[in-house]
Amino acid sequence: MSAIDLLALFRRELELCKVHQGETMAVLSGPGTRPDYVAAFIAAGQQLGAEVFHLNLPQPVTAFRQTPTTAQGALWGITPLTGHRSGVEILKRADILIDLIGLLHSPEQLDIQKAGTRVLMVVEPPDILARMLAREDPRPRVEAAGRKIAA
Secondary structure, three states: HHHHHHHHHHHHHHHHHHOOOOEEEEEEEOOOOOOHHHHHHHHHHOOOOOOOEEEEEOOOOOOOEOOOHHHHHOOOOOOOOOOOOOHHHHHHHHOOOEEEEOOOOOHHHHHHHHHOOOEEOOOOHHHHHHHHHOOOHHHHHHHHHHHHHHH
């Protein structure tokens, strides 16, 4: 997928997430994050008028091992943001967080969401993201399918 196509895809997703002028949008990346995703989300957010910032976390180093990102097969809940209190505090101030590292099931994600920040996690390959792009209002299709099942 070209950079232009990726930008259009991410802009459409941000429109569906109601990103707009005056909102603060954080893009969170870490080891193994696709640079083209970072660039496309930053550009898409700026096109929609959001104030965008990028937080790129280094690979955390522990005394006995390195903690892989969830995209690299780590245990769920352990991410480069684990134990990074200042990073969490910065992200809690955003209106929407674009999670490119996979915070899923982490205490940090829950803490950020409790502060009212919306979270969009994006870690899949571009072709899968294009197929998964949500439609603006699936309700009529879902209700029609429900009627067919009930019949």
